[in-house]
Every structure is written in C-alpha cells, then in structure tokens.
C-alpha cells in the first residue's frame with residue numbers, strides 16, 4: 001500500500017520533471033515479498049526511496065540525466081544500492097539531476113527543467129535536484145544524492161530538508177557515475193537528522209571495489225545522536241560572515257548566541273581571503289579536468305547512444321556533439337584545454353597546489369575547533385531569471401559566499417545542511433562541517449541545532 005501510494009503521488013506530479021524513471025514492477029514485487037515477514041528491529045524495513053539517476057541500478061534505466069545514456073540499463077547495482085537493498089528498503093525510482101552532476105540549478109537535466117517546489121519562479125538547486133524535490137515534497141522519507149562541490153548541501157538549503165555529505169570515501173562510490181572522482185561523495189537527503197544517522201549506519205563501510213573507500217566508524221550513530229560532548233567547540237569564518245547581508249548576519253549572530261547560552265564555545269576564526277577567492281577557480285580547474293577523463297568512455301562506441309559515422313572519430317564526434325548539453329560541453333572544452341601537456345604544468349598543477357594550501361588552511365582551523373558553521377548559500381533559492389551558471393557567474397557579491405561549501409570537498413570533510421530560517425516564505429539552511437571521519441560529531445551537532 002505504501003509503495004503504491006508513493007507511485008500515485010509521483011505520477012500526479014510527473015510534470016515536475018523531478019523523476020525520470022519509476023521502478024514499478026521491481027519495487028511492487030519487493031514490497032509484496034517484504035509484506036510476508038516484518039523485521040521489528042529494522043528501522044528501514046520497507047521504506048521507499050528514490051535514487052539520483054547517476055547511481056547504477058541493475059536492469060533499471062540509468063541516464064545521469066544525459067541523452068547519451070538515454071537507454072542505458074546497468075547490469076549491476078552500485079554498492080550503496082546493494083546495501084540499501086540488504087536492509088530491505090524499496091527503491092521506487094530515479095531522480096533527475098543537472099546532466100552528469102554538472103550544475104547547481106536543476107535547469108540542466110536533458111529531460112526537462114525542475115523548479116523549486118515552493119515557488120516555481122525559483123531554482124530548486126542541484127545537481128541533486130530531483131532528490132531534493134521529492135524529499136521536500138514528502139513523497140519519500142529519503143533519497144540518495146552525490147556532492148562534488150555542494151550538490152547535496154546547497155539544494156538542501158533551498159528546500160528545507162537535511163542534506164549530508166559524509167567524509168570522502170565513507171560510502172562507496174562503486175557504481176556511481178562520476179563527475180570528478182577526487183571530490184565526488186555519496187550522501188542523502190532526509191527530513192530530519194535521526195533519519196540521516198540511520199542511513200549512515202546502513203551505508204557506510206569499506207568497499208574493496210572502490211579504491212578510495214575508507215572505513216569510517218559507523219557504529220551506533222543513532223544511539224549516540226543526542227550525546228554531543230558539552231566541550232564541543234563551534235566556530236565560524238569571519239570573512240564569510242562579513243560577506244553576508246545584514247539580515248543574514250543578524251540571524252547568524254542570534255544562532256551563535258543561542259549556542260553560547262547552551263554552554264558551547266563559539267569562536268570567530270579567519271580564513272585567508274585569497275584562498276577563499278581561489279575556491280571557485282580551483283574547483284573548476286580540477287573538476288572540469290577530471291570530468292573529461294572520467295567521461296571519456298561516453299564515446300558512442302562502448303555503450304550509450306550512437307550516431308552514424310564513417311569511422312570511430314566521426315561516430316564519437318557526432319555522438320558527443322548531439323547528445324551532451326551545453327553546460328557539459330563547455331566544461332569538457334575547458335577541462336580538455338587544461339589537460340594539454342603544457343597547460344597541465346602551467347595551470348592544472350598550480351590549481352592542485354592551491355587546493356593543497358586550502359586543505360592546510362582548513363587543518364589549521366580544525367586544530368582550534370570541532371564544528372565549523374557555514375552558510376550553505378547567501379540567501380534563499382535565487383529567482384530563475386537571476387540565476388547564473390556556476391562557471392559563468394559574475395556577481396557583485398563576494399563570490400566565495402556562493403562557493404564556500406567546496407572546502408569540504410577539497411578536504412574530504414563530513415558536512416551537513418539542516419533547515420535554519422525562512423526569508424519571505426523561502427527556506428534557508430545552515431551548514432555544519434567537521435574534520436575527516438568526525439561524521440558522528442557532525443550528526444550530533446546537527447541534532448543539537450535542529
């Protein structure tokens with residue numbers, strides 16, 4: 001009944017473009033099987049969810065919202081899907097994203113634009129757009145996402161849901177279609193922090209199929225969720241705080257005060273401003289270059305769509321020209337340019353060196369505090385007409401305000417966005433980030449601030 005109810009809701013809202021594929025036969029069969037015996041002690045038993053369409057799902061269409069993968073059906077499940085199957089959740093379908101994970105708006109799925117569920121004149125955010133949408137609408141209690149720069153944590157802010165990017169490697173990336181593998185992280189959207197703790201327990205763990213996988217302790221997340229140590233030190237970045245508008249600064253100041261009243265220390269720390277300004281350019285250099293390499297298999301020859309041509313060069317050129325969207329092509333061109341031998345030395349290597357400096361700056365910060373408080377966005381979801389692409393923006397505000405979440409990807413940090421305030425009826429989230437492998441602490445802090 002529950003599974004059927006989910007399908008009814010999703011079908012009624014099909015025009016939203018948030019969902020690409022329903023796994024009706026598969027999930028109803030699974031639900032029926034689960035009906036026969038109930039596991040009292042399994043909190044996830046029979047819980048329906050949707051997966052972002054860059055997670056491989058066995059026998060179920062997986063497009064990553066790209067025409068080039070229009071008819072692709074993987075022959076295996078991503079490790080995390082397998083793990084969620086094992087705990088008897090029910091994967092009911094796949095959600096739309098900005099093509100191949102490249103973007104932050106929801107306007108760049110090859111299967112139609114997705115808008116903010118509260119106000120269709122505004123962005124839903126992305127790239128995990130459909131996943132944020134279906135959880136915000138309450139269709140399912142959770143959905144999977146991926147986060148390379150901010151793709152879970154920023155849409156969470158725009159949609160009043162919880163969005164968690166765990167420590168890099170804590171959840172296996174095996175079977176997840178890559179954008180930029182040195183940054184890509186698997187995570188979730190939920191309605192509350194407890195649910196996130198339950199999912200972390202179910203999905204964390206070393207996987208030998210992913211060579212960047214690591215074992216982050218994930219025992220008893222839920223059991224310990226209310227035990228944030230009273231000695232926990234919070235902090236915020238002065239330069240980022242000062243770049244916020246007056247109203248946001250006021251809200252944040254009140255938040256810091258509240259934490260202090262609860263007995264926590266809240267420190268103001270400084271972050272080298274030149275490094276803050278380097279966040280976006282360095283991210284673009286590294287992620288666009290990695291994207292060229294990891295998506296080289298989408299060539300119209302091995303698998304995916306294929307256009308007709310007289311030789312492999314022509315097949316490849318025609319297939320890629322016709323089937324990739326504008327944003328993806330632009331990023332591939334810039335990435336390919338970076339990958340030319342001379343440019344690697346002159347530009348890409350330098351970008352990597354600056355990434356290292358940023359990571360060092362973050363390590364220095366975490367020598368002084370446990371939880372860094374970050375504004376996941378400068379304000380509520382922008383109006384679509386004012387929206388700009390990540391790689392095209394040219395705004396008068398301190399740009400790093402829009403990009404600050406990337407620090408967590410550069411350094412592999414666990415980072416969670418939870419609902420915070422509303423401005424003119426639109427939600428704005430708050431983000432909490434901790435040192436590598438402190439996933440429990442970040443969840444505990446989020447529970448305290450929820």
Ligand code: GLN
Pocket residue numbers: 101102103104126127146147148149150151152179390391
């Ligand atoms: N919005 C960022 C971008 O456009 C991040 C994308 C992501 O995390 N997948 O690249």
